[in-house]
Amino acid sequence: MSVPIRSLPVIQNWDCHGCSDCCRIEAVITDEEKRRIEALDLANDPEVAPKPWFTSMSWGGAKWKLNHRPDGGCVFLTTKNRCRLQERFGPDAKPFVCRLFPFVLIPAGNHWRVGMRFSCPSAAANQGRPLADSEKDLVRLSRQLEQHVGRSADSAPPPLLQAGQPLPWPDVCRIVAVLLEIVQDRRDRLERRLRKCLAVARACSQARFDGLSGNRLSEYIQAVRAGVEPDVPREPVDLPRPDLLLGRVLFRTLLAIFARRDRGIHRGAGMWSRLGRVRAGWRFVRGRGAVPRINGFLPETRFEDIERNSGMPAELDETLERYYVVKLNSLQFFGPPNFDLPFWPGLESLVLTLPMILWLRRAFADVPPVQAVQQAIQIVDDHFGGNPMLGLPHIRFLQQTLAQRGELDKLVAWYGR
Ligand code: SF4
Structure with missing residues (x-):
């Protein structure tokens, strides 16, 4: 039917x-x-x-x-x-x-x-x-x-919230409705709204929802939302810098995948060969000197300049909000559209795109900010849920490590300054 x-x-x-x-x-x-x-x-x-x-x-x-x-x-x-x-x-x-x-x-x-x-x-x-x-x-x-x-x-079978925890579709949509409320709550900057989503995900991952469904589940998620509110640091500067090895090196390892373009007219230099991709990946891991131009949009820039190039105009939040509202509302972040990730790990993988997008938008320093963010979204979303590399077990492990060690929150805040 x-x-x-x-x-x-x-x-x-x-x-x-x-x-x-x-x-x-x-x-x-x-x-x-x-x-x-x-x-x-x-x-x-x-x-x-x-x-x-x-x-x-x-x-x-x-x-x-x-x-x-x-x-x-x-x-x-x-x-x-x-x-x-x-x-x-x-x-x-x-x-x-x-x-x-x-x-x-x-x-x-x-x-x-x-x-x-x-x-x-x-x-x-x-x-x-x-x-x-x-x-x-x-x-x-x-x-x-x-x-x-x-x-x-x-x-379509109901998705898993996490391993061994299926949830009927209507209840999944109830949780998504609360996440959408958080992401559209303009009293916070967008980066804090996504940190709040991570806090809700952490709290809910500890819970079993046996017997909780319908309106009672909605009330529970709203209570979790209210409960995490005071614990989520208000400003990005209230969070420590990402850990040198665990946060920044792992982040750049994943960034080397999200930022590249292997085909089409905007293909990056050297991206047609495996050796070229490996070399560029290593330079991202090192994170010093000139940024390899792994997609055709990237201008000549240095890793050090991107780290220094902070500042987050308020006008960017609207473009970013639109992107995350569409991704959440469409349920495009878990299950088959995102390499069969369960709901909560899928949400974390979606939040990881924010520091990626903001890193890239800093690289486009000569482009007007909104246009730079749109271009960054275009590059990152070419991979999100689409690049089979992101479904590989070791890449998933890196993503989960960032989230489980609290580095993802720090990265969102660091590049959201
Ligand atoms: S669908 Fe989008 S990418 Fe494809 S031709 Fe139209 S504007 Fe271009």
């Missing part, structure tokens, strides 16, 4: 502006989609690259990826930056993954939530019509997604 779309974020706008960035990333398609495209009359079309158009991604050819031209564009991208499949045969001729981007549809029991990939520059810059205007398209896409994966939305 089809279920409705709910809770579209009212603060987010979007329209495709045809930049073709998404036509330069990896698009995975099914065998059926491959056969459908091959059956189209594309022979001798001068706007389509020569074959082969697909590369197999699995034994037996169940999954394929669209090939790219030497300049990084999809084989079906025209000289005018348009999709040739759409241009000649209509939008439904495109592979499903291309039709869906930059939306992410997440089944939440009896309804869908809608997330966004902020690697799309229009989403990061909030350009276009309110998301509500896309509701009809989203309903259509949700039906197509069910057909595409061969499962109905209401069959």
